[in-house]
Amino acid sequence: xxxxxxxxxxxxxxxxxxxxxxxxxxxxxxxxxxxxxxxxxxxxxxxxxxxxxxxxxxxxxxxxxxxxxxxxxxxxxxxxxxxxxxxxxxxxxxxxxxxxxxxxxxxxxxxxxxxxxxxxxxxxxxxxxxxxxxxxxxxxxxxxxxxxxxxxxxxxxxxxxxxxxxxxxxxxxxxxxxxxxxxxxxxxxxxxxxxxxxxxxxxxxxxxxxxxxxxxxxxxxxxxxxxxxxxxxxxxxxxxxxxxxxxxxxxxxxxxxxxxxxxxxxxxxxxxxxxxxxxxxxxxxxxxxxxxxxxxxxxxxxxxxxxxxxxxxxxxxxxxxxxxxxxxxxxxxxxxxxxxxxxxxxxxxxxxxxxxxxxxxxxxxxxxxxxxxxxxxxxxxxxxxxxxxxxxxxxxxxxxxxxxxxxxxx
Numbered sequence: 502x503x504x505x506x507x508x509x510x511x512x513x514x515x516x517x518x519x520x521x522x523x524x525x526x527x528x529x530x531x532x533x534x535x536x537x538x539x540x541x542x543x544x545x546x547x548x549x550x551x552x553x554x555x556x557x558x559x560x561x562x563x564x565x566x567x568x569x570x571x572x573x574x575x576x577x578x579x580x581x582x583x584x585x586x587x588x589x590x591x592x593x594x595x596x597x598x599x600x601x602x603x604x605x606x607x608x609x610x611x612x613x614x615x616x617x618x619x620x621x622x623x624x625x626x627x628x629x630x631x632x633x634x635x636x637x638x639x640x641x642x643x644x645x646x647x648x649x650x651x652x653x654x655x656x657x658x659x660x661x662x663x664x665x666x667x668x669x670x671x672x673x674x675x676x677x678x679x680x681x682x683x684x685x686x687x688x689x690x691x692x693x694x695x696x697x698x699x700x701x702x703x704x705x706x707x708x709x710x711x712x713x714x715x716x717x718x719x720x721x722x723x724x725x726x727x728x729x730x731x732x733x734x735x736x737x738x739x740x741x742x743x744x745x746x747x748x749x750x751x752x753x754x755x756x757x758x759x760x761x762x763x764x765x766x767x768x769x770x771x772x773x774x775x776x777x778x779x780x781x782x783x784x785x786x787x788x789x790x791x792x793x794x795x796x797x798x799x800x801x802x803x804x805x806x807x808x809x810x811x812x813x814x815x816x817x818x819x820x821x822x823x824x825x826x827x828x829x830x831x832x833x834x835x836x837x838x839x840x841x842x843x844x845x846x847x848x849x850x851x852x853x854x855x856x857x858x859x860x861x862x863x864x865x866x867x868x869x870x871x872x873x874x875x876x877x878x879x880x881x882x883x884x885x886x887x888x889x890x891x892x893x894x895x896x897x898x899x900x901x902x903x904x905x906x907x908x909x910x911x
Contacts, residue, residue, distance in 0.1 A: 576594070576596040577596060577597055579596060579598065580598060581598060581599075581667055581668065581669050582596065582598050582599030582602050582603070582649075582666075582667065582668045582669065583595070583596045583598070583599055583665065583666075583667050584596075584599055584610075584615070584618070584619075584665070584666045584667075584668075585664070585665050585666075586615055586622070586663060586664040586665075586666070587663055588663040589614075590614055590615050590616070590621075590622050590664075591612055591613065591614055591615070592610050592611055592612065592613050592614075592615060592618060593611070593612075595607050595610045595611065599668070602647070602649075602668075602670055603618065603619070603639070603641065604641035604642050604643055604645075605618070605642065615666070619637065619639055619649070619651075619666070619668075620637055620639075622664065624637070625637065625651065625653060625666065626653065629651075629652075629653055633652050633653065633654075634650060634651065634652045635650070635651055635652075635653075636648055636649065636650050636651070636671065636675065637649050637651065647670050647672050648670070648671050648672045648674075648675040649668045649669070649670060649671065650668060650669050650670075650671035650674075651666055651667065651668035651669075652666075652667050652668070653665070653666055654667070686853050686854065701741055702738070702741060705734060705737060705738050705741075706738075708734055709731065709734050709735065709738070712727055712730060712731040712734065713731065715727050716728060716731065732769070732772060735769050736769050736770070736772075736773070739766060739769050739770075739799055739800070739803045740803060751793055751794055751797040751798065751801075751872050751873075751875065751876045751878075751896055752792060752793065752794070752875075752876050752896070753792050753793055753794040753797075754792065755792065755794075756789075756790035756791060756792050757790060757791065757792075757793060757794070757795045758788075758790060758795075759788055759790075759791045759793045759795065759798055759823075759831065759898075760785050760786065760787055760788045760823065762795040762798050762799050763783070763785050763798060763799070763802055763821065763823050763833070764783060764785055765799065766798075766799040766802035766803055766806075767781065767783045767802065767806070767821050770802075770803065770806050770807070770810075773807075773810060774806075774810055774819065777810055777813065777815065778815035778816060779810060779813050779815070779816075779817055779818065779819060780817075780818040780819070781806070781810075781818075781819045781820075781821075782818070782819070782820050782821070783820070783821040783822070783823075784820065784821070784822045784823075785821070785822070785823045785824075786823060786824040786825065788823075788824075788825045788831075789825075791825070791831065791898045792898065793831060793896070793898055797872060798831075798833070800868070800872075801833065801868075801869050801872055801894055802821065802833070802835070804865035804866065804868055804869050805821075805833075805835035805865075805866075805869060805892050805894075806819060806821065806835055807865060808865050808866065808890075808892075809835055809836075809837035809839065809890070812837055812839035812840055812841070812842075812889075812890060813837050813838065813839035813840075814839065814840070817837065817838045817839055818837070818838050819835065819836070819837045819838075820835070820836050820837075821833075821834070821835050822834040822835075822836075825898060829897060829898060830878075830895050830896065830897055830898060831894075831895070831896050831897075831898040832893065832894070832895050833893070833894040833895075834891060834892070834893045834894075835891070835892050836889065836890070836891040836892075837889050837890055837891075838889045839889055839890065840886065840887065840889075841884045841885050841886045841887055841888045841889050841890055842882075842884040842885075842886070842890060843886055847882055847884050850866050850882065851866045851867055851869070851870040851880065851882070852867060853867040854867075855867075866880075866882075866892075869892070869894060872894075872896075873894055873895070873896060876896040876897065877896075877897060878894065878895050878896030878897060879894075879895050880892065880893070880894050880895075881893045881895075
């Protein structure tokens with residue numbers, strides 16, 4: 502007796518079923534997940550959609566007269582998104598996990614062009630690497646943005662299925678890569694900064710000394726102009742001190758007048774605030790000499806006040822406060838009445854090179870955070886759109902002899 506053959510109309514679906522299993526096994530090996538359904542090795546696993554009865558699969562298009570129960574079972578339980586496209590790029594298959602991940606209903610997806618669902622086929626091909634995999638950002642209908650890792654596989658030409666897209670939510674993995682890149686960027690910047698700062702500081706110090714001598718001998722308009730130039734040189738030196746936070750430590754072996762350093766930094770920034778028609782004030786408590794580096798704290802003041810200036814409009818105000826707490830912590834606070842930040846921006850604003858300003862560098866708050874972390878302190882940010890921003894730096898500080906100094910008053 503001749504062996505039984507599967508009906509011709511089920512063969513395209515059998516090829517799709519086998520392909521899905523092969524793709525999933527390959528993806529599972531790489532992502533640390535078995536076909537049996539164990540969770541992805543991630544701190545944010547993708548939620549498994551509710552298992553629906555097999556009868557629910559009838560809402561999908563029936564390809565070439567139907568598909569067998571085993572292929573239905575594979576697509577319904579596989580822990581990855583599977584979308585099958587016809588030759589025109591329209592969706593003809595979409596498993597429950599794909600619908601759950603994309604935040605859509607299967608009835609709405611079927612027959613829809615893939616460019617209205619994820620992205621055009623040409624874009625997916627362009628983002629696919631030599632290993633057959635790629636990544637693309639996808640925004641769900643609820644506004645949440647995911648990073649989808651996907652693979653494309655061609656099927657033998659049929660009237661039903663021509664391309665299969667298998668994908669997973671790799672947002673957590675993408676976040677880890679971004680953090681790795683941020684740390685590498687910070688390390689690279691830290692390597693080159695000492696040389697750059699050294700080459701700039703020495704000539705600027707010489708220029709400032711010469712200007713001070715000339716001011717003593719000049720008079721009238723010339724003396725006024727020299728004072729203006731000196732103020733700009735001091736501001737430039739202060740900005741270099743701000744950048745120097747990448748390589749320096751805020752804790753110092755020498756006890757220095759930190760309250761005077763903070764006031765001096767505010768004074769240097771006064772002309773910049775005045776040009777923007779902003780009010781810049783300070784309330785700095787009288788403190789004993791502290792084992793804090795003057796240049797480092799002036800750099801922090803520069804970065805925080807510059808950010809506040811950029812966030813404010815004419816007529817708004819900025820205040821700098823500093824005090825030594827009874828517990829022996831130096832507390833520096835810069836608050837403004839500017840535009841504030843959204844929750845999303847506030848969450849990322851201390852990341853290196855992150856900025857929402859057209860001409861921003863994205864390094865100021867990153868430097869301040871690094872300064873705080875190196876001193877075993879903390880940098881906190883409170884902000885809301887339209888309500889301004891308050892940034893507070895707290896670092897441990899001790900007086901001579903290692904005793905805690907009682908809180909001082911202005």
